[in-house]
Amino acid sequence: MPTFTIGEQDFMLDGQPHRILSGALHYFRVHPDQWADRIRKARQMGLNTIETYVPWNAHAPAPGIFDTSDGLDLGRFLDLIAAEGMHAIVRPGPYICAEWDNGGLPAWLFDRGAAAIRADDPVYMAALTEYLEHLAPILVPRQIDAGGPIILIQIENEYGAYGADRFYLEKLVKVNREIGLTVPFTTVDQPQDDMLANGSLPELHKTGSFGSRSAERLETLRRHQPTGPLMCSEFWVGWFDHWGAHHHTTTVEQSAHDLEVLLELGASVNIYMFHGGTNFGLTNGANDKGVYQPIVTSYDYDAPLDEAGNPTAKYWAFRDVIAKYTALDDDDVPAPAHLGSSFSVSLPQSLPLWDSLDRMGPWTSHEGLRTSDDLGHYSGFTLYRTEISVSGTAVLDFDEVRDRAQVFLDRQPVGTLSRDHHETSLALPDHATGVLEILVEDQGRVNYGPRLGEPKGLVGSARINGEVLWTWDILPLPLDHVSSVVQALEKQTSDSDAAVSGPVFVQGTFDHAGGGDLFLSTEGWTKGMVWVNGFSLGRYWSRGPQHTLYVPGPLLRSESNTITVLELHAATRRSVAFVATHNLGHTEF
Structure with a gap:
């Protein structure tokens, strides 16, 4: 079987030096029927590895549940990575940050009596042990020494920015080993002395998280780890957006330059994000450093592959940089992007929220x-x-x-x-x-x-x-699933030209014979949520910056698609429009 180890200066694959060229791709932010496409495009850009977090709270929305169906089928995702001839880095947390609701930690932890999280608390440790035991049948047989794609497992996530409980980290390592994980373990922290000191253990391989000043950050990392391969396991090439702020971007030239400096210095890399995806449903996180700032629905992240899976200028610039360090096939490239369809849909069916409460x-x-x-x-x-x-x-x-x-x-x-x-x-x-x-x-x-x-x-x-x-x-x-509301709406009618006064559910149907992705414009609507064929696309809000919602093509049928909108305030028309391109809002550099 293949082997993967950490050597004096390099990662070692079957005893030979190996550079990790990885890209972050979160299976839980991408429709499962699109996983293979996104993975292939990562390989076509020159990457040899896919990295993903594992969101504990998505798999375990309540105690006693561990869901691996549909878009949470981590095993299938890892198998698709292997089928593309690539390796995998898995970051199961238990805390993941990721601009994901509660950083991936289940909100029910405190109901069990946990006095602390991300600490050596017995209730918390028992819960996370149960979580990792559920992951074991998925991860253990897919490690490289068992013929699978997994080469690294990360312990916790930027723990040095949160705490310094070495007993917690030691117990977390012990649990990961006891469930059968044998590949090397890593940690990641921002390259600051206190964070690097507090966020790891001597037996764990330290990596850095940064998006600029590569040489300086790698030098700091090397001071804290005199031997072993240098790696930036979160090379930030964009950023996330808050409601009411601007859409964050980074310049193609600067990002490509910082990537090239990193690779010139011999480091391995995980591009965060290679493809960001979408905070479908109610999964977005928030930040609060004195002002509460919720994250928008899009997790485009100004990544090389945009939210709809299309290569951007950053994709091609990165490919040119990576081509200097690995062989690429100039004929093996992604197909050109297709524009979405433009059309309007009337929403004649209407049901005030007040009249739907008996179904909740x-x-x-x-x-x-x-x-x-x-x-x-x-x-x-x-x-x-x-x-x-x-x-x-x-x-x-x-x-x-x-x-x-x-x-x-x-x-x-x-x-x-x-x-x-x-x-x-x-x-x-x-x-x-x-x-x-x-x-x-x-x-x-x-x-x-x-x-x-x-x-x-x-x-x-x-x-x-x-x-x-x-x-x-x-x-x-409970708005994760609105099937009962959809059924009730099918029996309702109203004036299709009337304004919308919320809180109210409105609904209509449309055909999509051409297939492919769509972009739903939210212009003219105030605040609420949208479902297509019962699947929650996420939230919209007139304060922006995001003004369209991404609709994955696999959700759609050629005929009789249902669109349901919960408008909390008001809209001047009872129709919605699909548009040709995504609009994530105004930008600032």
Whole structure:
């Protein structure tokens, strides 16, 4: 069987020096029917390895569940890498960051009584051991010494930026070995002295994460690791976007130059990202360093392969650089990209959110507020309800809103409170009397730093004019799957020319005989979510920067495709448009 080891200066493949030319490709951000295409294009660019994280919370959305079906079939993904003649680097975390909801950690960990995460806590360690044991049948037989593609496993992820618990890292290594992993283990940290010192162990091979100043960063890494191959295992070639900010890009020339410097110095590389993909559904993460900033639906990342899988100018520039260090076939290149189709779809079917609540599940009654986590509801929306009767001026306030609350009185909109604006109070109509309802959106859990694992919903207490509101009914709204709403919408009709007043579901159908990907324009709509044939494309928001949603071709049929939109606020027309090209918004260099 082949062997892969870490030598004095090089990675060693079957006893010979080997340079890793890798690209990050997250199977969970790409439709599974497109995996083979993306992997092949990585090889055509000159890469010999594919790297992926493993999102624990996607595979285990609740205790006792471990899902490896459809887009979570990691085994199939690794087999496709092997079929393309490539190696694989797997980063199972348990924490992955990745701008992914909660950094990949299940939100239910604290329900089990974990006092800490990413630490030597017995409850946390028991849960992650169970997680890794579920991964063992997938990973162990696909290691290179068993004839598979896996050459490296990463332990934790940029741990030096979070903690310094060596006992935790030692136990994590032990568990990974005990489940049968035999390939070399690595760690990754930003090339800062404190992070490199805290984020690894002497027996683990250190790698760096950076996207510029390659020579300087590799020198820092070498100071902390006098022997062994140098590797940048997260060579950042772009960046992620927040709602309300600009679309991040890096110049082709600078990225290619920094890559060439890195390779000239003999280092191995993992390009982050080679192909970013999409935060489908409710999977996006967020950052909070004083201001809460949720991540957009697109994870294009200004990567060499764009969100729709098309080579960019960066792809060809990188290919030219890589060709200096490995043999490439000039005739083996990706086919030219095709434009999407442009057409409009009427959405005549309409169902107010209020009329769909009986399909969402049961209300529960509580003395005082509860977070959505308290109810075992870990993503999406939660509806809170109470009755009020106020004489004179009425000011509603909350201890904390996570993350966005729309306030209604007798189902008439009163206002919105947003965590990113640090808003916790608003004025109700004078003499406010009736049913007060609060629709709270979890806009994505923080994926980096000390706020990992914080609960969502309304946190603490709610008051009117300083008086605590004690009696609440609460309804979690599971929007991962909306089949019951789709069925109800099929029986509804309305004026197809009418404006859209939310919160409301609207729906229509369209044909797509030509096949291929589509780009859905969200211009003219305010905020909400979209499903195509029951698959959640993700969130949209008029504040941008993203103004189109990517629709993978494998989701579509030649006839009778269903598009369902949940608009939370308003739209001036009851139709949507598909456009020829993706629009990720304005950029700044």
